[in-house]
Amino acid sequence: MYNDKIENYLRRHDYTGIRLRAVLxxxxxxxxxxxxxxxxxxxxxxxxxxxxxxxxxxxxHEGRTGAATINIVSRRERGTDAxxxxxxxxxxxxxxxxxxxxxxxxxxxxxxxxxxxxxxxxAILLVTGSGQAxxxxxxxxxxxxxxxxxxxxxxxxxxxxxxxxxxYLKALAKGGLHPWEAIVVENAPMGxxxxxxxxxxxxxxNTGPLPDSVLLxxxxxxxxxxxxxxxxxxxxxxxxxxxxxx
Numbered sequence: 001m002y003n004d005k006i007e008n009y010l011r012r013h014d015y016t017g018i019r020l021r022a023v024l025x026x027x028x029x030x031x032x033x034x035x036x037x038x039x040x041x042x043x044x045x046x047x048x049x050x051x052x053x054x055x056x057x058x059x060x061h062e063g064r065t066g067a068a069t070i071n072i073v074s075r076r077e078r079g080t081d082a083x084x085x086x087x088x089x090x091x092x093x094x095x096x097x098x099x100x101x102x103x104x105x106x107x108x109x110x111x112x113x114x115x116x117x118x119x120x121x122x123a124i125l126l127v128t129g130s131g132q133a134x135x136x137x138x139x140x141x142x143x144x145x146x147x148x149x150x151x152x153x154x155x156x157x158x159x160x161x162x163x164x165x166x167x168y169l170k171a172l173a174k175g176g177l178h179p180w181e182a183i184v185v186e187n188a189p190m191g192x193x194x195x196x197x198x199x200x201x202x203x204x205x206n207t208g209p210l211p212d213s214v215l216l217x218x219x220x221x222x223x224x225x226x227x228x229x230x231x232x233x234x235x236x237x238x239x240x241x242x243x244x245x246x
Contacts, residue, residue: 002222002240009201009221013179018201018241021181022123024171027130028062029187029207030227031143034104035059041101042069045094049086051077059208063129063162063190065155066091106142107207109228114143116234123151127171127184129162131155151175163193168200183241185230189218196221201241205230 010017029035039055046053053061053073061069067087074082082090117124126139126147131154139147153170160166168184175182184195184202189210195202196219204220205227206212212223222237224230230237 002237003243005221006201006240010180013199015180018180018183020122020183020238020241022125022175022177022183023117024125024127024168024182024184024195024200026063026184026186026188026191027126027128027135027139029107030185030205031107031110031126031139032104033107033207035062035187035208037098037101037104038062041094041098044097045090046070046073048093049090056209059210060189060214062188062208063186063194065129065161066094068161107227109226109231111143113227113231113234114146116231118146120238123175123177125171125175125182126152126154127167128153129155129167162188162190163197165194165197165199168195168198172198172200186220187215189214192218192220203230 006018025031028038039058042053042058043055051073053069061072064072070087070090071081074080074086114124124146128135132138135154136147136149136152151174153167153174155161157170158166172179172182179199182200184191184198184200185205186192186195186202187205187207192202192204192215201221202219203222203224204215204218205224206215207226215223224233
């Protein structure tokens with residue numbers, strides 16, 4: 001049922017087939033149901049500095065660096081970029097507000113999918129715009145023996161965040177992978193654009209309030225309504241990935 005879309009991807013990039021070795025996961029909105037908290041924190045933080053960023057718009061900026069998000073809003077609201085000092089203050093405020101909210105739980109279906117991938121011997125990499133100091137500890141609590149520092153790309157590893165392909169290109173390099181040896185799992189348009197620009201088959205899971213069309217317009221090769229749906233469909237998708245060549 002997925003063969004046509006996979007074949008379209010292969011033709012677009014002039015690849016002869018997919019030889020899957022790894023899955024590259026975004027974090028917020030994919031592994032953790034954390035985007036409602038991020039959206040609320042962004043909205044409240046920007047309001048404290050006299051600017052407006054709706055929770056809905058925050059989803060559109062998911063995956064950007066904090067500085068890039070702040071400057072987009074600052075240029076729109078004030079006609080100029082924020083100063084480095086303002087960016088530091090605003091982002092700290094946003095982080096403090098986020099940390100004060102109840103901790104987000106693992107996304108339903110994420111662990112079920114990861115267990116299938118691990119049983120198949122696939123490498124699992126993290127590609128996130130987050131720079132949380134406790135990132136690895138948190139991942140290990142919810143997804144034990146899965147994520148490893150040397151196979152993670154965070155905000156500290158890149159100079160250009162999503163939608164630039166740099167984060168996913170860095171992940172390919174860290175994993176010793178070609179683009180046709182991996183797939184991306186993303187939930188936001190910026191992340192989808194980054195995965196597509198890196199030449200990787202990009203799966204979108206719509207775990208937020210955006211219409212499906214936003215993710216499809218960003219270039220998603222395949223779309224699933226939830227991580228649970230992706231987990232349930234994985235055996236069928238895996239068969240299509242293994243059998244599709246040009």
